[in-house]
Amino acid sequence: MANPLIAIVGRPNVGKSTLFNKIAGRKISITENRPGVTRDRLYADASWRGRNFTVVDTGGIELKSEDVMWKEILRQADTAIETAEVILLMLDGREELTASDYDVAEKLRRSKKPVILVINKVDNYSPDKLSEYYALGLGEPFAVSAEHSQGIGDVLDEALTYFGDGEEEDTESLKIAVVGKPNAGKSSLVNRLLGFERSIVTDIAGTTRDAIDTRFTLDGQKYTLIDTAGIRRKKNVSDDVEYYSVMRAFDAVRRADVCLLVVDSAEGLTEQDVKIIGYVHEQGKPSVIVMNKWDVIEKDSKTINKFEEKLHFDLKFMDYFKSVYISAKTGQRADKVLKIAREAFENTNRRITTGTLNDLMLDAVRTNEPPATGGRRLKIYYCSQPSVCPPTFVLFVNDEELMHFSYKRYLENVLRRSFDFSGTPIRIVCRKRSETEGGY
Incomplete structure (x- = not known):
């Protein structure tokens, strides 16, 4: 249901960010003539010949570097490669092929993804200039000048051939991402809303690895629930599989219409919860704070008011939030979640004359x-x-x-x-x- 993803990868300083900005139609990536400027993945929605897609810019790949920063950039690029439908490998046409270029080409062949070889900074095209690049074993190279917008259309035409017929964009379904820390009850909430066990539910943190999309209809309204992996503090992410799972959770936020931020009421709002909620806020997404496990809280007539005061104090940067207190286990007030999410979505679409x-x-x-x-x-x-x-x-x-x-x-x-x-x-x-x- 998400747009097809095109990932731009390559060594540092070959013009990836310039190409990204040209495809996006606006300046998003910082372009500077030194390596390492782009570290995190940057996304932008774009279209070509009536087909919508998403393009992602990545940091320069240095496969053999032991530097901590370059290792982190490589991890980010690996995530983009793993989730992309098409990969653009970009090289500098003014430089000779290096051993690193062959290593990157081999890495991409192992990914089994379609790869388009893009030779940048070729302002005066001639077939002889591109002959050496066939040695990379990635098929026909495309000559472009990203800075002067030359040849980009040919690259996008080629990329479209790998999208297939695609699935018609689901504009009627309300896409709701369920995010939060591990073991806050996200999958239990999804199963409760669906009425059947779609996600595995255990007390072991990290059971959900992938962002799982499930469509359903309730009272004539179409929904897509996206159950995501628990987002732990970065230093506690134990392996590459979990790292990719967390990245997919953040990607789910990006493509969602509304986010449900599930919090363990018994534990209370933690620093990590605030960071996750802050990410949703930065992405400009409407959100609902779902205080789960409300059944285990000892309550009196003022309990909810005290929790609300604490939430508003901790979330002063986004005190517009909606909240609901539920028990996914017993079903208490779970039927209100979708209604409140729908209201938040209507509000984010509100126009004033x-x-x-x-x-x-x-x-x-x-x-x-x-x-x-x-x-x-x-x-x-x-x-x-x-x-x-x-x-x-x-x-x-x-x-x-x-x-x-x-x-x-x-x-x-x-x-x-x-x-x-x-x-x-x-x-x-x-x-x-x-x-x-x-x-x-």
């Missing part, structure tokens, strides 16, 4: 005028909402530097008090306009 937004911003500025900085005061000319998922608001101002984070937070609170954005982050972006236009 430009006229209503500007009336609201005008009242907000009149009620609390922006503070002056260095003798200059922020002026807001007008506001619009160009996108949803998450709701994004653009403020056209006289100088973006004059927007203090506290005033941006004030405006966010104004938006949240006026409209129901519970369960979803919102983004406020400032763009500079001429001071001659006047402001609120």
Whole structure:
């Protein structure tokens, strides 16, 4: 159900990030003429000839380096290779083939994945320039100049041939990723929601290795539940299999419409829980905090209120969250989870008309005028909402530097008090306009 994935790999400084940015249609990766700039995998959704796909940029591969950083970059690249439908191996056409190039080519052949050989920095193409690359045993090389956008279309045409007919994108199904630490009850919750045992449930942390997708329909609404591996602290990840499982869990967050963040109520919100929730927040995903194992908590009339106060204190950076207190084991309040997830999804798709937004911003500025900085005061000319998922608001101002984070937070609170954005982050972006236009 996810878009086909194209992974760009190769040695450092061959132009991978430049190609990634060209395919993505915007500058996402940092491009700099020194090795090691790209360390983590970066994703971007793109399309070519009407076909949607996702492209991933990876750090430069140094197979024989013992440096800790290069080993970590290699692990990230391995994950991209493992999950990709097509791999683009990129080489520098201005350099001679090296032993490392042959090693990388051999590594990719062992992956059994389709590999397209991309020779970059070939500004003046001639067949003779590419003849030596057939020795890598990866088929016909494609000459490109990523910097000048030459030859990229031919590479993408070739990549499309490996996607097959594909599965029609499931736009009706609400994709819900169930994430959290090991043994918090994620699989038990999935099984409870489905009404049958889809995932293996044990008390052993790490039972679920892969992100498991299950479709079902309830009350006429289509859902896809994505059960994921427990996400442990990085230093506690014991082997490569578990490492890949954790990476797949993060990938599940990226492609989900809503995330259920399952927390063990008996243990309480931990530092690792906060990190996982923070990742979901950074990805701009609507979320529901599911406090599981509520059946084992000794309760009185104030227990939930105390838990809620603690959650809001620990999650001050995203106090928009929705929460529900359940027992996946007994079924207590489990029937509310999907309803709340649906509400969060509706809120992240909420659009406000430009006229209503500007009336609201005008009242907000009149009620609390922006503070002056260095003798200059922020002026807001007008506001619009160009996108949803998450709701994004653009403020056209006289100088973006004059927007203090506290005033941006004030405006966010104004938006949240006026409209129901519970369960979803919102983004406020400032763009500079001429001071001659006047402001609120």
